[in-house]
Amino acid sequence: MDYKIYKxxxxxxxxxxxxxxxxxxxxFGIRFYEYPELTLEEVCKNRGLLIEKVISQLEKYKDDNSIESLKLFTLPVDLIIEYLKHAHHIFIKRRLPYISSLLRGAxxxxxxxxxxxxxxxxxxxxFVEDFIHHIYQEEDTLFTYITKLQKVVSGDLPAAKLxxxxxxxxxxxxxxxxxIHEDELEGLKKITNNFDLKDQSDIHMNVIMxxxxxxxxxxxxxASIEDEILFPKALMLEKEVKKMLSDNKGSN
Known part of the structure; x- marks a missing residue:
């Protein structure tokens, strides 16, 4: 790795x-717009950071401009839900606050x-307030319901309980x-012409977009993981639980 490319x-x-x-x-606690004309080496020295560690992360994620397409079809519902909850956590604790800080610094x-x-x-x-409310509502209702369905099918919960x-x-x-609620960014897209910035010479504005x-x-x-993987699996679980209840009713 050529550290001179970065430092x-x-x-x-x-x-x-x-x-x-x-x-x-x-x-690393470095807001680029606070030190625009300082070199990475100078900023790391000023903040007491190990430049090799910073450069290692830059090198590691330099091409990481999209989420890797995950093959979740083979996983059980509870693991899919845990993955989605983890994504929610990243959105709330990292993604949204970072964009907020970019806007505050603009x-x-x-x-x-x-x-x-x-x-x-x-x-x-x-948008952030509505988005977080939607996430918590989804976890408290939909995810909880699907988890119970799986517990019934796996024998960890009596079907009658549902x-x-x-x-x-x-x-x-x-x-x-x-x-219906899939395009949650519609309002922000209207303001920014679909996040399109024709003049990209303004670095701060370009980063925000x-x-x-x-x-x-x-x-x-x-959303595609929920639509194409979670919901089909959940529908099958729901159908199976209904059949279990129907069979129990018929045997009584």
Whole structure:
């Protein structure tokens, strides 16, 4: 690894070449827009960071601009739910706060971008609040219900325990509702012309748009895992539990 590729470049040069670097530097407590003209070596010295460790992370994730497509079809429902919960945790604890910090730090953007930043600073917190509420609601209702279905099928919970819940819940209805609310970023996309930035010379603004694009891509992958893997598996579980209850009723 040639450390000179990184150590003598300014943060603006690094982030301008690859927006992913802004997020990685942020993990080390380095906000690129606070030290735009300092080299990585200078910033690491000032902050007491081991430059080799920082460069190692930059090198590791330099091409990581999308979530790896995971093959979850063969996994049981409980593991799929745990994966989705982990993704929720990353969204809430890392992704959303990072974009918030980028918006807070956007004080010196080009004049033509000032109105977009003002609008985002107003709308983004509202989006975050609604998004987090949706996530917790999904975990408390849908995920809990599916987990109970699996416990019944695996013999860890009596089918009779879900008699009333089967009347109250419906995987198919959850799936339809999920499809209706799928484009949660619609409001932000309207403000930013679908996160499209024609003039990419404003590095800070470009990083914000790239991060919003990446977040949208992650959400689409997340939604496809729910739509194409979780819901079909959950429908099968629900059908099986209903059959178990019907068989029990017939034998009594």
């Amino acid at each position: 003598y470049k300014t943060l603006n040069e690094l982030v301008g070449a690859n927006h992913i670097f802004a997020s990685i530097l942020n993990d 004080e010196k953007v080009k004049p033509e971008h000032e109105q977009i930043i003002q609008d985002l600073k107003f709308v983004y917190p509202i 008699f009333f819940e089967l009347e109250k819940h419906s995987v198919r209805k959850y799936a339809v509702d999920h499809e 790239k991060e919003l694009q990446s977040f949208e891509k992650e959400l689409k992958i997340h």
